[in-house]
Amino acid sequence: MHIGGKAVKTATALKVELPYDGSEVGTVYRAFREQVDSAVAAAKAAGPAMGEMTREERSCILRKVHEAMLERRDALASAIVSECGKPIREARTEVERAAYTILFSSEEAHRLVGEVVPMDAEPAGKGHYAMTVREPLGVIAAITPFNFPMNLAMHKIGPALAAGNTVVHKPASTTPISGILMADIFAECGLPQGALNVITGPGGEIGDLLVFHPDVVMVTFTGSPEVGLRIRNLAGMKRVTLELGNNSAVIVDEDANLEEAAARCTAGAFAHSGQVCISVQRIYVQSRVKSEFLERMAANAGKLVIGHPREAGTDISSLITPKEAERVQGWVAEAKSAGAKVVTGGEHRGRATVEPTVLADVPETSPVMCKEVFGPVVGVNGYERLEEAIELVNRSDYGLQAGIYTRDMEKAWKAARQVHVGGFMINEIPQFRVDQMPYGGVKLSGSGREGPRYAIEEMTEPKLICWKV
Numbered sequence: 334m335h336i337g338g339k340a341v342k343t344a345t346a347l348k349v350e351l352p353y354d355g356s357e358v359g360t361v362y363r364a365f366r367e368q369v370d371s372a373v374a375a376a377k378a379a380g381p382a383m384g385e386m387t388r389e390e391r392s393c394i395l396r397k398v399h400e401a402m403l404e405r406r407d408a409l410a411s412a413i414v415s416e417c418g419k420p421i422r423e424a425r426t427e428v429e430r431a432a433y434t435i436l437f438s439s440e441e442a443h444r445l446v447g448e449v450v451p452m453d454a455e456p457a458g459k460g461h462y463a464m465t466v467r468e469p470l471g472v473i474a475a476i477t478p479f480n481f482p483m484n485l486a487m488h489k490i491g492p493a494l495a496a497g498n499t500v501v502h503k504p505a506s507t508t509p510i511s512g513i514l515m516a517d518i519f520a521e522c523g524l525p526q527g528a529l530n531v532i533t534g535p536g537g538e539i540g541d542l543l544v545f546h547p548d549v550v551m552v553t554f555t556g557s558p559e560v561g562l563r564i565r566n567l568a569g570m571k572r573v574t575l576e577l578g579n580n581s582a583v584i585v586d587e588d589a590n591l592e593e594a595a596a597r598c599t600a601g602a603f604a605h606s607g608q609v610c611i612s613v614q615r616i617y618v619q620s621r622v623k624s625e626f627l628e629r630m631a632a633n634a635g636k637l638v639i640g641h642p643r644e645a646g647t648d649i650s651s652l653i654t655p656k657e658a659e660r661v662q663g664w665v666a667e668a669k670s671a672g673a674k675v676v677t678g679g680e681h682r683g684r685a686t687v688e689p690t691v692l693a694d695v696p697e698t699s700p701v702m703c704k705e706v707f708g709p710v711v712g713v714n715g716y717e718r719l720e721e722a723i724e725l726v727n728r729s730d731y732g733l734q735a736g737i738y739t740r741d742m743e744k745a746w747k748a749a750r751q752v753h754v755g756g757f758m759i760n761e762i763p764q765f766r767v768d769q770m771p772y773g774g775v776k777l778s779g780s781g782r783e784g785p786r787y788a789i790e791e792m793t794e795p796k797l798i799c800w801k802v
Contacts, residue, residue, distance in 0.1 A: 665687075
């Protein structure tokens with residue numbers, strides 16, 4: 334672990350495994366209350382040093398981190414493959430995205446501005462002037478998931494440091510390696526000791542300790558709705574940002590470019606074996622083109638290569654654990670028993686791999702349609718009228734991102750206005766994300782927004798300064 338600029342071990346070692354075959358790829362150490370307290374204390378002690386730095390000094394450190402990440406992209410991508418089983422091509426893309434997230438954060442450090450308040454807009458304000466300045470909150474606990482262990486961590490760490498905060502990072506227990514490597518890079522690039530601390534171990538216990546800690550002023554969390562709701566309930570007056578997942582839906586109109594829509598939906602459903610918060614999970618296709626769309630989806634899915642994540646040609650590797658693979662296959666079996674048709678895939682292979690699966694005519698009450706699968710499964714159902722499709726999309730308890738494929742912009746804008754989500758894509762899949770955009774959801778998908786500019790707003794406090802002349 335990294336605590337106060339020092340490498341820390343405990344007596345309890347934890348093995349890190351490659352999900353694809355269970356081979357050991359590394360060892361980390363379990364944090365206990367002592368390490369949590371030490372990490373928070375180190376972060377609090379580093380606060381004055383971060384506060385004294387200029388915006389340019391913080392930006393300069395982040396730019397150096399960006400450059401170091403690109404120089405080491407192969408080693409960092411290899412670490413991501415080792416801990417989460419992501420195919421190597423996707424891992425390289427994640428490193429590049431994470432580097433840009435840090436670059437965007439460095440730029441936002443320069444834009445950390447307040448505003449002049451027009452005090453004389455009412456009579457009592459005559460002779461008074463005021464302005465706001467944005468100040469860092471203090472110690473931020475960043476709790477991150479396994480599926481994008483580097484980029485989603487940088488979405489929390491980059492903006493927090495750009496704004497002058499300090500961080501205690503708790504990576505997912507299955508994917509701690511990349512977080513530790515990034516702490517090394519930040520230290521090498523001149524970040525003050527204690528400004529970024531990394532602690533490892535079981536999320537439930539360590540997460541509770543961080544949420545309850547009196548010196549932690551904000552918790553930013555990406556993970557399951559169940560854990561997110563627990564954090565929200567326990568946090569009290571602390572600021573909380575939650576990104577809690579989705580069951581992303583796409584509407585495919587009869588006039589859509591079916592070749593493009595099917596190709597993009599295939600990519601959006603099966604990247605990282607569907608273990609993406611905005612994976613395409615539900616597709617509502619106008620009934621007159623449903624058969625053609627299903628044929629294209631099945632053909633595309635059948636071309637995906639299942640294999641070891643280090644092989645250059647691999648498209649599908651594995652889920653994070655065998656238990657998750659068993660759960661996903663169980664959900665597919667439930668859908669079949671409820672009347673869904675398996676168009677392609679659905680079988681459990683090897684240790685933790687599930688074939689890319691396309692289902693048709695899935696009951697809306699099946700878990701694969703109303704919960705978050707977080708696996709390589711997509712359900713395709715038909716609709717007659719656009720209003721029907723919009724109602725089906727909105728029926729979900731989630732609301733992160735959704736999309737529509739159509740050439741009719743009147744329909745597109747109608748759907749964009751009526752679908753209740755944090756982000757809506759027109760002629761693009763809901764899995765689309767570039768890292769400077771605002772990203773977050775409604776309903777059980779969470780609260781607050783990520784993207785460096787928007788995260789910094791969450792991670793700073795506007796202070797009013799008023800003077801009389």
